[in-house]
Amino acid sequence: MPSVIVTRRDGETVDVPFTPGASLMQTLCEGGIDEILALCGGVCSCGTCHVYIDQSPVELPPVGADEDVVLEGSSHRTDRSRLACQIRLSPEMDGLRLTVAPGDL
Numbered sequence: 001m002p003s004v005i006v007t008r009r010d011g012e013t014v015d016v017p018f019t020p021g022a023s024l025m026q027t028l029c030e031g032g033i034d035e036i037l038a039l040c041g042g043v044c045s046c047g048t049c050h051v052y053i054d055q056s057p058v059e060l061p062p063v064g065a066d067e068d069v070v071l072e073g074s075s076h077r078t079d080r081s082r083l084a085c086q087i088r089l090s091p092e093m094d095g096l097r098l099t100v101a102p103g104d105l
């Protein structure tokens with residue numbers, strides 16, 4: 001099963017398996033990464049699924065307009081910032097590395 005490699009806020013690094021077609025947010029929540037609050041349920045409005053993409057085996061789709069607006073509301077935005085709910089995982093993303101961003105709440 002493909003997986004993403006997640007660095008949690010406490011510095012621990014864990015492998016989280018994913019089902020291709022699932023969103024990255026859904027994968028992280030189901031994988032026990034409880035820092036990902038996903039308060040809006042994945043409709044790109046809360047910003048609580050903010051992650052930093054450290055390394056991706058494939059080029060990710062660009063940040064969407066709505067995603068950009070939500071990320072602008074974070075004081076922790078960097079050029080690696082993405083909302084996990086806006087990334088749909090494909091088999092080629094096996095090995096993608098990310099870090100959970102600090103919370104804004």
Ligand code: FES
Pocket residue numbers: 025037038039040041042043044045046047048049070083084085086
């Ligand atoms: S889950 Fe709310 S913006 Fe991603």
